[in-house]
Amino acid sequence: MTMTQKAIKIATTKIIGSSQRGTRGVDTTTTARSSSLMRGAIKGQQRWYDQRSSSSRKSSVSFKTRSASRRSPVVHATADDGYKVAVLGAAGGIGQSLSLLLKMNPMISDLALYDVGAIVKGVAVDLSHCNTASTVNGYCGNEELGQALKGCDLVIIPAGVPRKPGMTRDDLFSINAGIVRDLTQGVADHCPNAVVAIISNPVNSTVPIACEVMKKSGTFDKRKILGVTTLDIVRSDEFVSTLKGLDVNDVDVPVIGGHAGITILPLLSQTFPQTSFSKKETEDLTVRIQNAGTEVVEAKAGGGSATLSMAYAAARMGEAILRGLSGESDVYECSYVSSDIVPDMPYFATKCKFGKDGIEEVMPIGDITAYEQEWLDKLKPELKAQIDKGIAFVADAP
Numbered sequence: 001m002t003m004t005q006k007a008i009k010i011a012t013t014k015i016i017g018s019s020q021r022g023t024r025g026v027d028t029t030t031t032a033r034s035s036s037l038m039r040g041a042i043k044g045q046q047r048w049y050d051q052r053s054s055s056s057r058k059s060s061v062s063f064k065t066r067s068a069s070r071r072s073p074v075v076h077a078t079a080d081d082g083y084k085v086a087v088l089g090a091a092g093g094i095g096q097s098l099s100l101l102l103k104m105n106p107m108i109s110d111l112a113l114y115d116v117g118a119i120v121k122g123v124a125v126d127l128s129h130c131n132t133a134s135t136v137n138g139y140c141g142n143e144e145l146g147q148a149l150k151g152c153d154l155v156i157i158p159a160g161v162p163r164k165p166g167m168t169r170d171d172l173f174s175i176n177a178g179i180v181r182d183l184t185q186g187v188a189d190h191c192p193n194a195v196v197a198i199i200s201n202p203v204n205s206t207v208p209i210a211c212e213v214m215k216k217s218g219t220f221d222k223r224k225i226l227g228v229t230t231l232d233i234v235r236s237d238e239f240v241s242t243l244k245g246l247d248v249n250d251v252d253v254p255v256i257g258g259h260a261g262i263t264i265l266p267l268l269s270q271t272f273p274q275t276s277f278s279k280k281e282t283e284d285l286t287v288r289i290q291n292a293g294t295e296v297v298e299a300k301a302g303g304g305s306a307t308l309s310m311a312y313a314a315a316r317m318g319e320a321i322l323r324g325l326s327g328e329s330d331v332y333e334c335s336y337v338s339s340d341i342v343p344d345m346p347y348f349a350t351k352c353k354f355g356k357d358g359i360e361e362v363m364p365i366g367d368i369t370a371y372e373q374e375w376l377d378k379l380k381p382e383l384k385a386q387i388d389k390g391i392a393f394v395a396d397a398p
C-alpha cells in the first residue's frame with residue numbers, strides 16, 4: 001500500500017473514531033479536550049489518548065470510555081494498513097510502557113518489540129492480548145533484529161542502561177554508544193527509510209553516532225533521525241501550568257539545545273499562552289527543568305531513571321511522527337536533529353515540522369531574552385563537546 005493510500009486509510013479511521021465519539025458519547029466523567037498531549041504539535045485534532053478525567057487535571061490517560069461506550073474509538077479503530085513501528089529495548093522500563101501506549105495507537109498496525117533480554121517475547125505475548133487493532137511480535141537477539149526491523153516506518157530506540165544517582169548522562173556513553181551504533185546499523189541494513197527516534201542517553205552524543213553510522217552506510221537522510229527531547233517539553237508544560245494555575249492542556253513551552261543538564265534550555269519567554277514570570281520564577285524553573293531527570297533518578301534511589309513519563313513523552317513524539325508521515329500538516333514538536341540553525345552546532349534541538357518524509361523543516365529559535373541568551377552561550381561548548389564525542393566514536397572505529 002502506498003503512503004497516500006495509508007494516509008487515506010488513517011484519515012478514514014480518524015473520522016470513524018470521532019463519529020463514534022459523537023454518537024456513542026464518552027463516559028460522563030471524562031472530557032475529550034481538543035488539545036492536550038499534542039498541544040503545540042498538532043492543533044485542533046481529536047487524539048486517541050486525549051481523554052482526561054475532568055475531576056483531576058493531573059490524571060493522564062483515562063480508559064473509562066470503554067466502560068461507557070463498550071467499544072472505545074481506540075479499540076474500534078482498524079489499522080490493518082497502518083504503520084509498522086519497532087521498539088528496540090522493548091523489555092526495559094521505558095520500552096514496556098511505551099509499547100503499551102503504542103499498542104493503543106490506531107495508526108499502528110504492526111508493533112515489533114525487540115530486546116536482548118529473552119523476556120521480550122513474553123512482553124509481546126502479554127501485549128498481544130490487548131484487543132486493539134495492531135499485531136504484536138517479540139524478537140530477541142541480534143539474529144532476529146532484521147525480522148523486527150523489516151518494513152518498519154518508525155523505529156524508536158530506548159535500549160541501553162539508565163542513570164543511577166550521581167551519574168551524568170555522559171557517564172552512560174561507554175555502554176550506550178555501542179548499543180546505539182549497532183542498532184542503527186541494523187536500521188541501515190533492514191529499513192533505511194524508517195524514521196529513527198533515539199531515546200538512549202546521552203542523546204546529545206547518540207544522535208550524532210546514529211547519523212555517522214548512516215553516513216558510513218550511504219543511507220543518511222537528516223530528515224529521518226532525531227533525538228527524543230519531548231520529556232523536557234512535557235515537564236516544562238507541567239511545571240509551568242502548576243506554577244501559574246493554567247490548564248496544562250493549553251500550555252506549550254519550547255525547549256531547545258540538547259538533552260543533558262545545562263544543554264537543556266527552556267524558552268520560558270516563548271511560553272504559550274503568553275505568560276509572565278518573575279526573575280526568580282524564571283531562574284528556578286529553568287534550573288528545575290534542567291535537573292528534572294536527576295530529580296527522578298534520586299527519587300528512585302538506584303532503581304533507574306524516568307520511565308513512565310518518558311514512555312508518555314515518546315508516545316507523543318511517535319504519534320507526531322506518524323501523523324506527519326500520513327500527510328497531516330501543522331505537526332510540530334521540538335526535537336534534537338541535524339541542524340544549521342545555530343552556527344557551529346551540527347546538532348541542536350528546536351521546534352521541527354514533521355511531514356511525509358520525517359523532519360520537513362527545522363524551525364529557528366526565534367526571539368529570546370538576555371537571560372536565555374546567557375544560557376545559550378553557556379551550553380554551546382558543552383553540547384559541542386558531546387556532539388564531537390559521538391562523531392569521533394564512529395569515525396575512530398576500526
Ligand code: NAI
Pocket residue numbers: 088089090091092093094095114115116117158159160161162163172176179183198199200201202203228229230231232259304305306307310
Ligand atoms: P532499562 O534498563 O529499564 O531498559 C533498557 C533495555 O534495553 C533493557 O531491556 C535491555 O535488555 C535493553 N538492551 C540493552 N542492550 C540492548 C541491545 N543491544 N539491543 C536491544 N536492547 C538492549 O532502562 P530504561 O529506564 O528503559 O532506559 C533506557 C534508556 O533511556 C537509558 O539510556 C536512559 O538513560 C534513557 N532515557 C532517556 C530519556 C530521554 O529523555 N531521552 C529519559 C529517560 C531515560
